[in-house]
Amino acid sequence: MLKIPLQKEPSPVTVPSKAPHDPNTAVEVYFQIGKDKIRDRVLIDLLVTMMEEPFFNQVRTKDQYGYDVGCDVRLSLGIMCVIFTAISSVKS
Numbered sequence: 001m002l003k004i005p006l007q008k009e010p011s012p013v014t015v016p017s018k019a020p021h022d023p024n025t026a027v028e029v030y031f032q033i034g035k036d037k038i039r040d041r042v043l044i045d046l047l048v049t050m051m052e053e054p055f056f057n058q059v060r061t062k063d064q065y066g067y068d069v070g071c072d073v074r075l076s077l078g079i080m081c082v083i084f085t086a087i088s089s090v091k092s
Contacts, residue, residue: 023089033080041073044080048073055084065091 017025033044052071060069066088074081 024087025089025091026087027085029084030074031082033082036075036078036080041075041080044073044082048082059086 034040048071055071056069059065060067066086068087069085071082071084074083
């Protein structure tokens, strides 16, 4: 896990693979939303439900970034999170 400080311009993060000959790469972008509250959880679930198909369509189908792409909600130690993942054998 890597915490990147807030910046005005995007900056790429490159981490070398532990197995340089393995073409598979996994990226997970994880946003902590806040402490678990039922109203916020319902809104986040709704938001992820609305984003899931367009995200998959853009990243998996159009951009062809990976063979396993998705977004989901996670509750971790009472903190609500939204996660975007992409697993690819053609992109790094």
